[in-house]
Amino acid sequence: VKPFYSIPKDKIIVGEHGSYFNVYPNSITHEYARKKLKIKMDSFVFLFLGQVRPYKGVEALLAAFLELEKDEQTKKIELVIAGKPVNYDLTELEKLSSLSKNIHLELREIPDEELQLFFNVADFVVTPYKQILTSGSIYLALSYGIPVIAPKKGIISEVLEENKDSFLYDDNDSNALYKTMKKSLALPSYELEEFKNNALMKSKLLTWDNMHQKLSRVFISSIVNRVQFKTLKLINGVSREILIRERASSFSNSKLGIVILHYQHIEDTIRAIESVLEQKGVEYHLFVVSNDENLDAFIRLSKQFVDITMIQAPGNIGYAGGNNIALSLMVEDKAEYSLILNPDATIPSGQLALLYQKAIENPEVGIIGSTIVYGDRPNTIWFSGASIDFKNGLETEHIDIGKEYDNSRLEPFETDYVTGACILMKLDTLLKIGLIPEEYFLYFEETDYCLKASQQNISMKVFPDIKVLHFKRSEEGGIPSLYYLYYFSRNALVMTKKFNEAKVALTQKRIEEKAALWLKRIKSVSPQDLDKSQKAIEYGIKDGLNGRTGKVDLNVRLKL
Helix, strand or coil, X not given: CCCCCCCCHHHCCCCCCCCCXXXXXXXXXXXXXXXXXXXXXXXXXXXXXXXXXXXXXHHHHHHHXXXXXXXXXXXXXXXXXXXXXXXXXXXXXXXXXXXXXXXXXXXXXXXXXXXXXXXXXXXXXXXXCCCCCCCHHHHHHHHCCCCEEEECCCCHHHHCCECCCEEEEXXXXXXXXXXXXXXXXXXXXXXXXXXXXXXXXXXXXXXXXXXXHHHHHHHHHHHCCCEEEEEEECCCCCEEEEEEECCCCCCCCCCEEXXXXXXXXXXXXXXXXXXXXXXXXXXXXXXXXXXXXXXXXXXXXXXXXXXXXXXXXXXXXXXXXXXXXXXXXXXHCCCCEEEEECCCEECCCCHHHHHHHHHHHXXXXXXXXXEEEECCEEEEEEECCEEEECECECEEEECCCCCEHHHCCCCCEEXXXXXXXXXXXXXXXXXXXXXXXXXXXXXCHHHHHXXXXXXXXXXXXXXXXXXXXXXXXXXXXXXXXXHHHHHHHHHHHHHHHHHCHHHHHHHHHHHXXXXXXXXXXXXXXXXXXXXXXXXXXXXXXXXXXXXXXXXXXXXXXXXX
């Protein structure tokens, strides 16, 4: 940059190019690759891989190799040149390569799936460029754990570490490439292995996420005030990289922390935030965590709501993962109570103060829930307590679902679990049980959490006179979503295996019975979704039985 622009050094931010570690296939062995490409097992192999262009110095590499081959008495050496010629006269290349049977030409475009063949035959990658700023071939070599021979040009000497993962040379010396290749041949086998290990370690450090964070820091700080990147240590000791914009008002001694986890539907999240900000009679600290993969929501919500703490999670890390960030920050803030509110839920005016008051008046209760009604049918109950039963396979049931709120009971009562759409916890409970389990990714994590609470004799109650509205996204259009069908089917089995493994077969039977009802409804309302809905259930059951957990790309898993 410096030769072309008059920019002070402290104004320049470098976002390092990421490596390709684990991007391309790498499942074959060194022996298989050499056999496939007809390379001797005991040869020392130099590799050039990439488009063959005039500025890349391939003729100089061939000349250096031929000279080295004349001199080398102790080691067998071979050279592989692989890549598609572009605007390149092959006359000289073909002439030089014909002088040795140990030069192998693959002058074609190398498909992604074949990259592993070439890198797994190589001992060193050589990039003899005459002119260069950067090189994708170098990052590829590191990603396969292959050290590099390269000129000290462009940013190469900033990426590679000489005598650790590379040998670098000054190309002003016409004999430098030959001498550097000879130097690599002199490495004892154990040092060559160290070079390869160092190359692989370097590739793991050169992550695209690091580049994203460095460049995002500049971009975000120019449009959002008080933003910073932070390595947050969760209360379970796990570190998580977050982007955080603290609220504008100074921190008060509020004992209640509230978290809303945003994902995709920003108008829902705005409605939920506004319902909280309208509450009177209670002090609180509102955290909003965005699980979106991009920063659009973080920027918009940060600018629209200055008195919330806005957090960008490192991608979509699930219900538990996102909420655990805010819960850990509440512990840092020395809050005493935490409230998790779904982004598709709202709290009617005055209800937050009542809910918090119930917690204060009932210190023996560790987890508190309210009645939750449908957002579009505010007199119809969706949740007012729940039961868990493993007797005939896992059965979780919302008590009084579908009943009229006006005719419901008013006295508080014990419950087997509180739904994660609106759950208030004492932070003492959190410190005793730990964070919400993240292996489910979506659905059943709060049920698991409440079962752990029950095992530790922590009281859980519903106060039915308090009402929250829920505009259920997972049943939009009157049918369950694909992600609901998959994660519900899978995680019911995951939880059964965890808490009552003897009932797994019965749980599977229950899921299949529910699935028949779901599919009947889908066939009636949205027949075009029937096949993929069946797939979601089938793969959910299969993955649950196999113990698969965490986030799953459903488009890939269901082959959509």
